[in-house]
Amino acid sequence: xxxxxxxxAVTGGRQTVSLEEAGALRDADxxxxxxxxxxxxxxxxxxxxxxxxxxxxxxxxxGRLFGTTFFLxxxxxxxxxxxxxxxxxxxxxx
Numbered sequence: 001x002x003x004x005x006x007x008x009a010v011t012g013g014r015q016t017v018s019l020e021e022a023g024a025l026r027d028a029d030x031x032x033x034x035x036x037x038x039x040x041x042x043x044x045x046x047x048x049x050x051x052x053x054x055x056x057x058x059x060x061x062x063g064r065l066f067g068t069t070f071f072l073x074x075x076x077x078x079x080x081x082x083x084x085x086x087x088x089x090x091x092x093x094x
Contacts, residue, residue, distance in 0.1 A: 003028070004024060004025045004026070004027050004028035005024070005027050006021075006024025006025055007024075019044065019047055019048050019051050019054075020051065020053060021053075022048060022051050022053040022054035022057065023053045023056075023057070025054075025057055025059065026057055026058065028057070028058075028059050029059060029064065029093065030059050030064040030065070030066060030089060030093055031057070031059045031060065031064065031065050031066070032066050032067075032068060032071070032085075032086070032089065033045055033048075033065065033066070033067050033068075033071070034067070034068065034069075034071035034072070035067035035068060035069050035071075036069070037069055039067060041067065042069075042071075064093065066085065066088075066089035066092075068081070068082055068085040068086075069081070070082035070085060
């Protein structure tokens with residue numbers, strides 16, 4: 001698995017891009033996104049998912065989207081939750 005080239009310039013923080021720039025993830029093997037407790041996409045997820053550029057991504061077309069409520073872990077418990085979700089995603093990709 002590799003990170004998308006669009007994230008290569010990010011060091012020690014985050015990179016903000018517009019929703020229309022979803023194509024920057026075109027070479028991602030899979031996409032991890034933040035969810036609400038009910039499993040629905042959180043925050044701007046619905047707006048991102050509605051973008052044609054996002055829908056055309058190979059990872060999206062291939063069903064390699066993985067949601068987690070632990071996207072921003074703030075404790076050991078939530079960090080372990082994120083690791084469990086990543087483990088599940090990686091097993092599905094294997």
